[in-house]
Amino acid sequence: xxxxxxxxxxxxxxxxxxxxxxxxxxxxxxxxxxxxxxxxxxxxxxxxxxxxxxxxxxxxxxxxxxxxxxxxxxxxxxxxxxxxxxxxxxxxxxxxxxxxxxxxxxxxxxxxxxxxxxxxxxxxxxxxxxxxxxxxxxxxxxxxxxxxxxxxxxxxxxxxxxxxxxxxxxxxxxxxxxxxxxxxxxxxxxxxxxxxxxxxxxxxxxxxxxxxxxxxxxxxxxxxxxxxxxxxxxxxxxxxxxxxxxxxxxxxxxxxxxxxxxxxxxxxxxxxxxxxxxxxxxxxxxxxxxxxxxxxxxxxxxxxxxxxxxxxxxxxxxxxxxxxxxxxxxxxxxxxxxxxxxxxxxxxxxxxxxxxxxxxxxxxxxxxxx
Amino acid sequence: xxxxxxxxxxxxxxxxxxxxxxxxxxxxxxxxxxxxxxxxxxxxxxxxxxxxxxxxxxxxxxxxxxxxxxxxxxxxxxxxxxxxxxxxxxxxxxxxxxxxxxxxxxxxxxxxxxxxxxxxxxxxxxxxxxxxxxxxxxxxxxxxxxxxxxxxxxxxxxxxxxxxxxxxxxxxxxxxxxxxxxxxxxxxxxxxxxxxxxxxxxxxxxxxxxxxxxxxxxxxxxxxxxxxxxxxxxxxxxxxxxxxxxxxxxxxxxxxxxxxxxxxxxxxxxxxxxxxxxxxxxxxxxxxxxxxxxxxxxxxxxxxxxxxxxxxxxxxxxxxxxxxxxxxxxxxxxxxxxxxxxxx
Numbered sequence: 150x151x152x153x154x155x156x157x158x159x160x161x162x163x164x165x166x167x168x169x170x171x172x173x174x175x176x177x178x179x180x181x182x183x184x185x186x187x188x189x190x191x192x193x194x195x196x197x198x199x200x201x202x203x204x205x206x207x208x209x210x211x212x213x214x215x216x217x218x219x220x221x222x223x224x225x226x227x228x229x230x231x232x233x234x235x236x237x238x239x240x241x242x243x244x245x246x247x248x249x250x251x252x253x254x255x256x257x258x259x260x261x262x263x264x265x266x267x268x269x270x271x272x273x274x275x276x277x278x279x280x281x282x283x284x285x286x287x288x289x290x291x292x293x294x295x296x297x298x299x300x301x302x303x304x305x306x307x308x309x310x311x312x313x314x315x316x317x318x319x320x321x322x323x324x325x326x327x328x329x330x331x332x333x334x335x336x337x338x339x340x341x342x343x344x345x346x347x348x349x350x351x352x353x354x355x356x357x358x359x360x361x362x363x364x365x366x367x368x369x370x371x372x373x374x375x376x377x378x379x380x381x382x383x384x385x386x387x388x389x390x391x392x393x394x395x396x397x398x399x400x401x402x403x404x405x406x407x408x409x410x411x412x413x414x415x416x417x418x419x420x421x422x423x424x425x426x427x428x429x430x431x432x433x434x435x436x437x438x439x440x441x442x443x444x445x446x447x448x449x450x451x452x453x454x455x456x457x458x459x460x461x462x463x464x465x466x467x468x469x470x471x472x473x474x475x476x477x478x479x480x481x482x483x484x485x486x487x488x489x490x491x492x493x494x495x496x497x498x499x500x501x502x503x504x505x506x507x508x509x510x511x512x513x514x515x516x517x518x519x
Numbered sequence: 520x521x522x523x524x525x526x527x528x529x530x531x532x533x534x535x536x537x538x539x540x541x542x543x544x545x546x547x548x549x550x551x552x553x554x555x556x557x558x559x560x561x562x563x564x565x566x567x568x569x570x571x572x573x574x575x576x577x578x579x580x581x582x583x584x585x586x587x588x589x590x591x592x593x594x595x596x597x598x599x600x601x602x603x604x605x606x607x608x609x610x611x612x613x614x615x616x617x618x619x620x621x622x623x624x625x626x627x628x629x630x631x632x633x634x635x636x637x638x639x640x641x642x643x644x645x646x647x648x649x650x651x652x653x654x655x656x657x658x659x660x661x662x663x664x665x666x667x668x669x670x671x672x673x674x675x676x677x678x679x680x681x682x683x684x685x686x687x688x689x690x691x692x693x694x695x696x697x698x699x700x701x702x703x704x705x706x707x708x709x710x711x712x713x714x715x716x717x718x719x720x721x722x723x724x725x726x727x728x729x730x731x732x733x734x735x736x737x738x739x740x741x742x743x744x745x746x747x748x749x750x751x752x753x754x755x756x757x758x759x760x761x762x763x764x765x766x767x768x769x770x771x772x773x774x775x776x777x778x779x780x781x782x783x784x785x786x787x788x789x790x791x792x793x794x795x796x797x798x799x800x801x802x803x804x805x806x807x808x809x810x811x812x813x814x815x816x817x818x819x820x821x822x823x824x825x826x827x828x829x830x831x832x833x834x835x836x837x838x839x840x841x842x843x844x845x846x847x848x849x850x851x852x853x854x855x856x857x858x859x860x861x862x863x
Contacts, residue, residue: 155634355584357635
C-alpha cells in the first residue's frame with residue numbers, strides 16, 4: 150500500500166509544482182462559460198427593419214406607432230422608411246437591413262371591414278436566430294392589434310397558464326454544468342492522458358517497473374492521483390463558475406455534499422475511461438491527436454449544449470453510454486433545480502459503475518513489463 | 520553497505536548473475552541469440568558493443584523489464600522469469616534514459632524511490648544521506664532535478680538505484696551523453712561504490728576506455744551474440760600482435776597495404792583512410808624502424824607515426840571484423856551534392 154501512496158505522492162507533488170496544468174485545465178472552460186454564456190444568452194437588439202407603407206391609412210399609422218414603441222423600449226429592432234418593396238427585398242438579401250414589413254394598399258380598409266387584413270414580412274432566414282426574434286416581436290404586435298377593444302364576457306379561446314418551477318435560467322447558468330464537466334475532462338486528459346504517455350516515453354515508468362511495486366499498486370496509484378486532480382479541477386470550476394453565473398446554490402452545505410459526490414463519481418468515471426484509452430498507447434502524439442476527437446464525441450452528445458431528446462436515435466445511443474451525459478445531468482439537477490440526492494442517484498450509480506468497470510478492464514491490459 | 524558477513528548470513532550466492540542460452544525474439548527478429556555468461560559476486564562486468572548489439576535487451580531481461588523468449592537468467596540466486604519480485608528487491612537499476620522526475624527535488628526523488636522499495640521509514644533518511652554523500656550531491660538535495668547538469672542528473676540516477684542498498688547494480692550506458700570530465704567522475708564514483716558497498720555491477724557501454732578502466736571482465740556483444748569474454752588484459756592478449764603502429768603517409772598508393780603486410784613481425788594491417796594505416800605487430804620498435812626505412816627508400820613522406828599497445832578497439836576489430844566507432848557514427852542517409860566548381 151505504501152508503494153501506491155508513493156505513486157500518488159509523486160503525482161500530487163508534480164501537480165502542485167506545475168500550476169500550469171491546473172490553470173490550463175480551468176482556463177478553457179472558464180473562457181467558454183464567459184464568452185459563450187454571454188454570446189449565446191443575449192436577445193437580439195437593434196435589428197434594422199424596413200417599413201414599406203402602401204396604405205398610409207389610420208391602421209397603418211397605428212401599426213407604425215407600435216413598431217416605434219418596440220424601437221424605444223425593448224429595442225429588438227429600429228425601423229427604416231422604404232418606398233419600394235423590391236428595393237427593400239433586395240436590401241434584405243444583401244444584408245443592409247435585417248427584415249422588411251410591407252403594409253399593402255387598402256390595409257386599413259380591410260381592418261375596418263374585417264376582411265382578412267394581411268401584412269407582409271420579408272426575413273433573411275439564413276440567420277434563423279435574428280429572423281425568428283423579429284418575427285416573434287412582429288407577431289406580438291399583430292396579436293395585440295387584433296385583440297378587440299371590448300373583451301367578451303366569456304373567453305372564447307383556451308388559455309394556457311404556465312407555471313415555471315425555477316427562477317429564470319440564463320444561458321450562462323445553463324452552460325455551467327457543461328463547463329464543469331469540460332474542466333474535469335481536460336484535467337484528466339492532460340494529467341492522466343498526456344502526462345502518463347509523456348512519462349512512459351521519457352522512461353520514467355521504466356524506473357518504476359524495476360522496483361518491487363505490483364501492477365495493482367501502480368495502476369491504482371496512478372488512477373487515484375488522476376481522480377484527485379480531476380476532483381480539484383471540478384471543485385475549482387464549480388465555485389468559480391457559480392460565482393460568475395450568479396448561482397448561490399454552492400452556499401448550501403447539503404448542495405456542496407451532493408456536488409462533491411457527483412464530482413468524485415465523475416472523476417472516477419473520466420479517469421477510468423482515459424486510462425482504458427491510454428493503457429497501451431506509446432506515442433506521445435496520440436493523446437494530443439485524440440483530445441479534439443474525444444471532446445467532440447463526449448461533450449456535444451451529452452446534452453451539454455442541446456437537449457438529448459432532440460437528437461436522432463443513433464446520437465441518443467451515444468449519449469446513453471457517454472459519462473458526460475450523466476455528469477451534465479447531475480450538475481443541472483443540483484445547481485439549477487436543487488433536486489437533491491434523489492435527482493442524481495442514477496447519475497452517481499452510472500458514473501461509479503462506469504469508472505470501476507473501465508478500470509477493471511484496463512488493469513489486465515496494463516503491461517508490468519516494457 | 521554490505522560486508523562479506525552479510526552475504527554469507529543471507530546466503531547470497533558467489534555467482535551473482537548467471538545467464539544460460541538466453542534468447543529474445545521480436546517477431547522474426549532475434550535481438551539476443553543464446554548468450555551465456557556468469558558474473559561473480561563483487562565483480563564489475565561490462566557488456567561492450569555497438570548500438571543495436573543487444574546490450575540493453577540483455578540488461579532489460581536480467582532486470583525483469585522484458586520477458587525472456589527462451590533460456591534462463593538467474594540474478595542473486597533467483598530465476599528472473601519465475602521470481603521477478605525477489606529479483607527486483609535485490610537489484611538496483613540505472614536505465615539508459617534519465618528516469619528521475621525533473622519536477623521533483625533530488626531528495627524527493629530519492630524519497631519516492633525509497634518508498635517504492637519499501638525501505639522502512641526510520642531507515643529512509645539515513646539511506647538518502649548516505650547515497651547523497653556517495654554521489655556528492657548533499658548540497659543539491661533541495662534542488663529541483665531539472666536544474667541539475669547532465670553529470671549531476673546521472674549521479675542522481677546512481678543514487679536512486681542505491682537508495683535501497685541493492686546487492687547487484689545494473690547500469691545501462693551510465694555515461695552516455697556526459698562530457699569527458701563528468702564521465703571520469705562517474706567512473707571514480709562507481710569504483711568507490713564497488714569497494715565501499717561491495718556491490719556487484721553489470722554495465723553496458725560502447726566506450727572502449729570505460730570498459731577498459733572500469734570492468735574486471737568484459738563480454739563483447741555483436742548482433743545479439745557474445746563474441747568474446749575475458750578480462751581486458753586477456754582480451755588484448757588474445758589479439759595477435761602486441762603493439763599497434765599508426766602510420767600516416769602524405770599520399771595514398773595502392774601498394775601500401777601489401778608493402779606493410781610484407782614487413783617483419785606484422786600480423787595484420789587495417790586501412791583507416793587515405794594513406795592512414797593501423798599496423799598490428801609483435802614488435803612495435805622493429806616495425807617502426809622498418810617503416811621509416813621503407814618510406815625513405817621509396818622517397819615517400821611520413822606525416823605521422825605512433826606506437827601504442829593493443830586496445831579494446833583492436834580486440835573488437837579482431838572479433839567482429841569492423842571498428843566499434845564505425846557503428847557509433849553512421850554516415851548520413853543524405854548528403855548535399857558538391858557546390859558547382861568546388862574542388863573535391
